Amino acid sequence: MSDKIICGIDIGSHKIATVVGIESKEYEELRIIGFNSTPSRGVKRGLIVDIDKVTGALEESVEKAERMAGHKISSAYVSVGGPHISSLNSHGVVAVSNPQAEISEHDVQRAVEAARAISLSTTREIIEVSARDYSVDGQSGVRNPVGMSGVRLEVDTHIITASTTNLKNIDRSLSDVGIENMGFIFSGLASAEAVLTETEKDLGVAVVDIGGGKIDLAIYVDGSLSYSSSIPIGAKHITNDIAVGLRISLDSAEKVKLYLSDLYKMHDDKLRKKITSPPPDFQGLTIPETISDMTPKTLVDGIIAPRLEEIYKYIGEELIKSTFADSMPSGIVVTGGGALTVQMIEIGKKIIGMPIRIGVPEKATGLVDEILNPQFSATIGLLYYGKKYMSTTETKDKNFNRILQKFSLNSSFTKLKDMFKQFLP
Numbered sequence: 001m002s003d004k005i006i007c008g009i010d011i012g013s014h015k016i017a018t019v020v021g022i023e024s025k026e027y028e029e030l031r032i033i034g035f036n037s038t039p040s041r042g043v044k045r046g047l048i049v050d051i052d053k054v055t056g057a058l059e060e061s062v063e064k065a066e067r068m069a070g071h072k073i074s075s076a077y078v079s080v081g082g083p084h085i086s087s088l089n090s091h092g093v094v095a096v097s098n099p100q101a102e103i104s105e106h107d108v109q110r111a112v113e114a115a116r117a118i119s120l121s122t123t124r125e126i127i128e129v130s131a132r133d134y135s136v137d138g139q140s141g142v143r144n145p146v147g148m149s150g151v152r153l154e155v156d157t158h159i160i161t162a163s164t165t166n167l168k169n170i171d172r173s174l175s176d177v178g179i180e181n182m183g184f185i186f187s188g189l190a191s192a193e194a195v196l197t198e199t200e201k202d203l204g205v206a207v208v209d210i211g212g213g214k215i216d217l218a219i220y221v222d223g224s225l226s227y228s229s230s231i232p233i234g235a236k237h238i239t240n241d242i243a244v245g246l247r248i249s250l251d252s253a254e255k256v257k258l259y260l261s262d263l264y265k266m267h268d269d270k271l272r273k274k275i276t277s278p279p280p281d282f283q284g285l286t287i288p289e290t291i292s293d294m295t296p297k298t299l300v301d302g303i304i305a306p307r308l309e310e311i312y313k314y315i316g317e318e319l320i321k322s323t324f325a326d327s328m329p330s331g332i333v334v335t336g337g338g339a340l341t342v343q344m345i346e347i348g349k350k351i352i353g354m355p356i357r358i359g360v361p362e363k364a365t366g367l368v369d370e371i372l373n374p375q376f377s378a379t380i381g382l383l384y385y386g387k388k389y390m391s392t393t394e395t396k397d398k399n400f401n402r403i404l405q406k407f408s409l410n411s412s413f414t415k416l417k418d419m420f421k422q423f424l425p
């Protein structure tokens with residue numbers, strides 16, 4: 001096997017992260033050889049709001065990751081998320097092409113294509129079609145029908161769609177930086193690839209990626225992706241609350257927030273003393289007089305906890321909406337930078353009443369120290385998804401269907417142009 005380079009670009013509202021992985025004969029695992037995270041600009045809740053700013057930040061991140069990897073990035077899998085994402089489950093049925101023989105890969109593809117044929121407005125585009133369950137001649141629960149005999153093949157799929165305008169804007173930024181988009185991957189799905197275990201997926205679990213501006217959520221039931229959505233609230237709201245509550249700048253509020261999550265990691269006895277003793281030590285931050293007698297505990301209980309309770313209420317509502325809330329014995333895996341917020345687990349257990357753990361992309365190998373952080377779950381997940389995609393399909397380009405669509409549009413446009421040319425003198 002020759003060395004394969006796989007790249008991922010995670011365009012978030014807090015950071016733009018680029019990661020370069022290598023798959024080689026030498027190491028079986030995908031090894032990370034380049035990484036960069038740059039503060040994001042021009043992205044709000046997963047939507048591009050200023051394309052030039054995004055392109056600038058993207059260029060900076062890509063260049064730094066290239067320098068670290070010693071490798072030029074020419075193509076990458078790209079994350080996409082936010083409230084413009086929606087999902088539905090769709091069913092496809094086909095007659096097996098040769099009932100005497102086995103069900104072939106081609107039959108499976110036809111069934112998935114049949115499920116994909118949903119009516120979609122021109123402003124939306126399919127970014128993911130994931131098979132949940134196959135039935136052969138009415139027998140459901142088939143994981144892989146290839147090689148089985150039968151006359152009727154059915155498939156239940158989970159389809160994720162996104163706003164065409166936003167995808168086009170991301171494409172514009174990527175092409176300005178000279179990068180070919182290998183495919184859009186829903187951030188919730190990318191995070192799931194990085195943090196969930198196969199057992200969790202089989203039992204039923206929700207991965208909840210709490211970013212700066214939005215929460216991406218993906219639910220797995222019986223090992224398959226069954227629901228995805230996004231909630232327009234994120235960890236930046238906690239920073240805003242601190243800034244307003246303490247009447248300090250957003251930058252200082254962010255420092256206070258990070259300080260508090262560090263502080264609460266302390267051993268219990270030490271912690272108890274520190275969090276209840278005013279004034280809090282905010283690492284040299286200039287804190288206004290009004291709050292100098294506040295303890296860290298009053299800040300956490302009075303400002304952070306109510307916002308976390310609200311965030312979990314939204315998550316709970318989304319789980320109910322999905323109809324899968326009772327099919328997830330593995331509970332919730334929270335990840336994304338927001339998962340590091342102080343009291344995340346405690347408040348989650350109280351509001352949701354399910355097992356909760358923090359998901360870290362710990363399978364990553366290579367240049368990993370900085371990356372073993374929930375903030376980069378979706379970023380690392382892009383590589384795992386890309387690796388899996390490349391090994392299961394002939395084309396490594398997840399955008400193949402999009403390209404085909406564009407190609408057929410282009411060719412009909414060329415035909416139309418040729419037809420008009422006939423009438424020209």
Ligand SMILES: Nc1ncnc2c1ncn2[C@@H]1O[C@H](COP(=O)(O)OP(=O)(O)OP(=O)(O)O)[C@@H](O)[C@H]1O
Nearest residue numbers: 012013014015211212213214235236261337338340
């Ligand atoms: N140690 C920490 N403690 C508390 N909060 C943290 C910590 N590290 C990061 N965060 C918060 O996580 C948020 C950023 O998370 P992340 O990097 O996952 O966002 P993003 O992917 O850029 O955004 P999005 O996915 O919403 O577009 C910020 O609000 C930041 O304050």
Ligand SMILES: [Mg+2]
Nearest residue numbers: 012187211378
């Ligand atoms: Mg994110």
